[in-house]
Amino acid sequence: MNYSEKILYLRTKNNLSQDRLAKLLNISNRAVSKWETGISRPSTDNFHKLAKLFGVPLEYFFDAACDSDKQKSQQATGMQSLKELYKIGSGPSSSHTMGPEKACRFFLKKNKNADFFKVILYGSLAKTGIGHGTDRVIKKTFGAIPSCIEFNYTEEDLPHSNTMDILAFKNNAMIDKIRIMSIGGGSIEIEGYKNITPDDIYIHTTFLGVKKYCEDNNLSIWQYILKFEGEEIIEYLMKIWQTMKQSISRGLNSEGILPGGLNVQRKAKYLFSQRHIDESSETRENRMVCSYAFAVSEENACGNTIVTAPTCGASGVVPAVLYYQQLKKGFSDDDIVRALGVGGLIGNLIKTNASISGAECGCQAEIGSACAMASAMLGELFGLDIEQIEYASEIAIEHHLGLTCDPICGLVQIPCIERNAVAAMRAINAVSLANFLSDTRKISLDKVIKTMKETGYALSKEYKETSEGGLAKIWLD
Numbered sequence: 503m504n505y506s507e508k509i510l511y512l513r514t515k516n517n518l519s520q521d522r523l524a525k526l527l528n529i530s531n532r533a534v535s536k537w538e539t540g541i542s543r544p545s546t547d548n549f550h551k552l553a554k555l556f557g558v559p560l561e562y563f564f565d566a567a568c569d570s571d572k573q574k575s576q577q578a579t580g581m582q583s584l585k586e587l588y589k590i591g592s593g594p595s596s597s598h599t600m601g602p603e604k605a606c607r608f609f610l611k612k613n614k615n616a617d618f619f620k621v622i623l624y625g626s627l628a629k630t631g632i633g634h635g636t637d638r639v640i641k642k643t644f645g646a647i648p649s650c651i652e653f654n655y656t657e658e659d660l661p662h663s664n665t666m667d668i669l670a671f672k673n674n675a676m677i678d679k680i681r682i683m684s685i686g687g688g689s690i691e692i693e694g695y696k697n698i699t700p701d702d703i704y705i706h707t708t709f710l711g712v713k714k715y716c717e718d719n720n721l722s723i724w725q726y727i728l729k730f731e732g733e734e735i736i737e738y739l740m741k742i743w744q745t746m747k748q749s750i751s752r753g754l755n756s757e758g759i760l761p762g763g764l765n766v767q768r769k770a771k772y773l774f775s776q777r778h779i780d781e782s783s784e785t786r787e788n789r790m791v792c793s794y795a796f797a798v799s800e801e802n803a804c805g806n807t808i809v810t811a812p813t814c815g816a817s818g819v820v821p822a823v824l825y826y827q828q829l830k831k832g833f834s835d836d837d838i839v840r841a842l843g844v845g846g847l848i849g850n851l852i853k854t855n856a857s858i859s860g861a862e863c864g865c866q867a868e869i870g871s872a873c874a875m876a877s878a879m880l881g882e883l884f885g886l887d888i889e890q891i892e893y894a895s896e897i898a899i900e901h902h903l904g905l906t907c908d909p910i911c912g913l914v915q916i917p918c919i920e921r922n923a924v925a926a927m928r929a930i931n932a933v934s935l936a937n938f939l940s941d942t943r944k945i946s947l948d949k950v951i952k953t954m955k956e957t958g959y960a961l962s963k964e965y966k967e968t969s970e971g972g973l974a975k976i977w978l979d
């Protein structure tokens with residue numbers, strides 16, 4: 503990266519707008535824009551200020567060897583198990599409920615003798631924490647031990663947009679403190695605790711690498727997964743599938759208003775039970791798939807049990823397409839498990855090389871990833887080859903690029919629920935296109951994942967799960 507790209511990267515990584523950075527440096531925001539587009543170059547004095555502000559050495563801006571942690575993370579050395587992607591948990595948000603719950607459990611276990619806990623939420627966790635139920639889940643996790651929660655809306659110097667500090671007290675004295683990042687899909691990172699991150703089990707980090715390995719060893723993608731995960735992944739994925747089906751069933755049998763105060767009606771049952779006297783097969787397919795996606799998403803919005811696929815907010819897409827195809831074509835549960843594996847591998851590639859967090863890269867990272875996973879699953883079920891599966895998932899994510907995360911009132915309801923249904927239909931469309939057009943494709947999955955990450959980092963923070971932009975803002979006008 504040159505100095506322009508490094509300034510852009512550091513600014514977006516730290517969730518600073520051009521305006522905000524300009525104010526911090528006491529310059530005009532046009533100057534920041536010119537630096538980032540390479541039209542002009544900061545003065546020596548301003549380079550010093552930038553280095554100090556972002557905590558990097560001055561050489562960072564000029565020395566290719568000092569390239570950022572962004573580049574390092576792009577050179578990931580492996581990928582984690584699919585068990586780290588698919589998790590059974592309570593909605594409505596993997597990064598706002600499951601991640602903080604995991605963080606509090608970890609800290610509670612570490613500080614069994616504490617008599618009081620304080621949690622400080624920053625960034626997106628603070629801005630949409632109440633709508634997403636973060637406060638509720640924290641209180642519940644600490645149980646009988648008193649706790650308080652502080653919402654810090656102003657701190658901008660954060661390692662991740664979903665950051666939280668947890669402090670433990672005993673007899674009014676602080677005895678422990680940690681900083682935790684909820685990085686998406688219910689996973690967390692703890693500052694200074696590298697060894698809590700599960701080990702990588704896959705040796706490849708790109709689709710190209712996976713594909714070449716499969717070709718060299720004459721393996722299908724599913725056989726590749728079994729080789730690295732072991733046979734026990736079958737049982738795990740079967741449990742995931744059963745949980746997904748239970749979420750659909752509960753959602754289709756529930757009525758009423760979703761919690762949170764928006765007065766959103768549950769619609770899955772209504773959609774499912776509608777009949778047109780002359781309903782076409784296309785209309786019926788749309789209605790059925792959407793009703794399944796609504797069913798799971800409404801369960802998620804109620805804080806009920808769902809599977810992260812890859813997140814809570816996007817949990818309706820994958821079950822909807824799989825359930826519909828199982829009923830329509832009679833695929834066995836074993837077939838579905840195989841498809842879950844293949845789609846999960848696509849989700850893993852996105853998680854490793856970009857993000858599955860709406861707070862980090864917008865809704866393209868959640869719904870876009872879910873759609874890419876679902877279309878790869880359909881490719882596997884329909885017997886498409888590895889190139890076609892790659893193309894199906896590439897199409898699916900490509901046409902979600904730039905999708906913002908703007909949940910009204912921080913609730914995972916509008917636009918989230920409908921968005922799951924639309925993405926489920928889009929997955930069916932993507933696999934259909936890939937079936938016919940794979941010979942003509944120009945863009946690889948790896949490239950579109952990289953594009954998704956760059957687009958996500960360039961999005962203004964208002965559109966990354968802060969409820970300060972888009973529909974969430976217009977709603978308040």
Ligand code: SF4
Pocket residue numbers: 815816859860861864865866868869906907908909914915917918921967
């Ligand atoms: S808009 Fe998308 S990313 Fe944001 S909370 Fe809703 S589903 Fe998740």
